[in-house]
Amino acid sequence: MTVVTALFEARPGREAELETALRKLVSQVAQETGAIEYTLHRTPTSPGRFYFYERYADQAAVDTHMGTPYLKRVLEAVPDLCAAAPEVAFFEPLVSIKDLRA
Template sequence: MTVVTALFEARPGREAELETALRELVSQVAQETSAIEYTLHRSPTSPGRFYFYERYADQGAVDAHMATPYLKRLLERVPELCAVAPEVDFFEPLVSINQLRT
């Protein structure tokens, strides 16, 4: 399993527009069968900061996601919507409370 996190920061005045674009992305990613989780969060103290927590079956699923036309369209809009480039990180899960509870 592969975990991806992505942090987006909206340009001032573009917060709602970025949120709309990110929400649309979630609905499109819902069709990806290898995307296990794709959750969008917004900071309660900084409404222009958005955070994705993503889980994929494997690296191949991540690669397929990164190649989708809808993600490419969103990334093309980053310069107009975001104050800085998104911060994307990749992780390997180690342990979860869900594992310990079973």
């Protein structure tokens, strides 16, 4: 399994547009069979700061996601909607409470 996090910071005045684009992205990613979780969060104290927590079955699923036309469209809009490039990080899960409760 692969975990990806992505942090998006909206340009001032573009918060609603960015949120709309990211919400739409969630509904599109829901169709990807290798995407296990794709959750969008917003920072309560900074309404233009959005965070994705993503889990994929494997690296092939991540690669499929990264190659989708809808993700490419969002990334092409980043310079207009975001104050900076998204911060993306990749992780390998080690342990969770889900494992401990099983």
